[in-house]
Amino acid sequence: MAKGYFITLEGIDGCGKSTQAKLLYQHLQTKGCRVLLTREPGGTDLAEEIRRVILTPGKEELDPMAEILLYAASRAQHVNYLIKPALEAGQVVVSERFVHSSLAYQGYGLGWDLKLIRDINSLATGDIQPDLIFLLDSTPETSGKRVAKRSKINGHNTDRIEMRGLSFQDRVRTGFLKLAQEDPSIILINTAGKSINAVFLEITGILSEKLNI
Secondary structure (H helix, E strand, O other): OOOOOEEEEEEOOOHHHHHHHHHHHHHHHHHOOEEEEEEOOOOOOOHHHHHHHHHHHOOOOOHHHHHHHHHHHHHHHHHHHHHHHHHHHOOEEEEEEOHHHHHHHHHHHHHOOHHHHHHHHHHHHHOOOOEEEEEEEEEHHHHHHHHHHHHHHHOOOOOOOHHHHHHHHHHHHHHHHHHHOOOHHHHHHOOOOOHHHHHHHHHHHHHHHHHOO
């Protein structure tokens, strides 16, 4: 592959992004691709520290503008120290979340101006955009059950974003669906009633057409 290829997976909390990202990473490796698997917020040591600040509940409420800027700061670090170099080296980058998450969560979820969020993230990313976006669509009720089960198994407490509840996740889902209607680079995958393998086969089928692998 002459140049890199940037794939992101989007969706509300608990929709299955992490599972599908790991499966896709393994699949691409078997096809002989050099692959970077990463996530947002996070990816680098410093960006992971910002992730901890954003997601860890505390006594002090996180101001919405501070939240937008923290995500953008994490993303700037992620792009410049990890994603951009990998793409320039010809790797396939698979990331859980990117700018569309900020639009859905802080824009539609919290009601902040979408243009403002786009402008801030344009500065943060240097206008680097995914080549392909998979939006895994799931209802807040179904995803909420997955989050609760995952937290119980892993012994993790609910994070600051998950604590906002089903109505918030419903607004975020609505936002993602609106974004998908406007952006042809977003591939909507309906996960309702489908097994993990069925969703994975749908993703790899689409990807094989795009990359011819």
